[in-house]
Amino acid sequence: MPDREPWDPCPAGELSGLQESLQARSRRLRSRRRFLLGGSVAVTLAGLGTYLLSSGSQANAAPISCIRAKQLIPSYIDGTLKDRQNLLSLKAHLAHCPVCRVYYEKLL
Numbered sequence: 001m002p003d004r005e006p007w008d009p010c011p012a013g014e015l016s017g018l019q020e021s022l023q024a025r026s027r028r029l030r031s032r033r034r035f036l037l038g039g040s041v042a043v044t045l046a047g048l049g050t051y052l053l054s055s056g057s058q059a060n061a062a063p064i065s066c067i068r069a070k071q072l073i074p075s076y077i078d079g080t081l082k083d084r085q086n087l088l089s090l091k092a093h094l095a096h097c098p099v100c101r102v103y104y105e106k107l108l
């Protein structure tokens with residue numbers, strides 16, 4: 001007959017207490033996960049905002065063709081180009097298109 005470890009039944013309430021603490025732990029983990037997820041979304045949005053800010057007003061300018069740019073350049077030069085979208089698009093185009101920039105500078 002081997003020696004038996006002294007063994008006592010669990011005190012009343014210990015198991016349900018254990019269960020509650022496990023449930024509380026998993027609730028904490030779940031809310032922590034939600035927090036982390038929310039945090040990464042916020043970081044993504046902040047990064048996007050920084051990207052939009054760093055690319056400046058050109059970010060909301062619709063791209064235009066060289067033909068369109070050359071149509072807009074004369075009114076841009078004489079200051080009659082008032083449409084904000086056209087203005088932004090033309091500025092963005094001139095910033096990136098050497099051909100139209102040369103055309104623009106010739107007309108100045």
Ligand SMILES: [Zn+2]
Nearest residue numbers: 066069097100
């Ligand atoms: Zn162009």
